[in-house]
Amino acid sequence: MIILLTIMRNYWFACTIFMLTVITLLSFNLSINLPSVPGGDKMHHFIAYALLMFPVALKKPQHWLLIALFFLCLSGGIELLQPLVGRTNDWLDLVANWSGIMFSILFAQLIHRVFPSLINQDS
16 A cells, blocks of 8 residues: 555656546546446546545645645536536536545545655655
8 A cells, every 4th residue: 555655646746637637538528438336426526536636635746735726626617618518517516526625635634644754755
């Protein structure tokens, strides 16, 4: 687990750009059929935005809270634009996105307490 966290922390930018790309593409794709999960569509949103925010929260680059706010605004923008491509918007998706972002911030803080050596790395 420490190796995975270290990799995620060291390559936080690439992980974030990858997730941002996946989320954007899936958000505007009409033919996507995601597997059913407990909690349904909202759980997909929660997981996606938790995975998007986690590397940033783990690394804590300068202005990481502004990055979190950007992700929240981006998710709102996606909800506004989805009707233009034939998808429906749902403001509860925004709540699920925000919840995923907040969960990642809190989980990363827990990781920093459990594995403090991750904080002191110069990468």
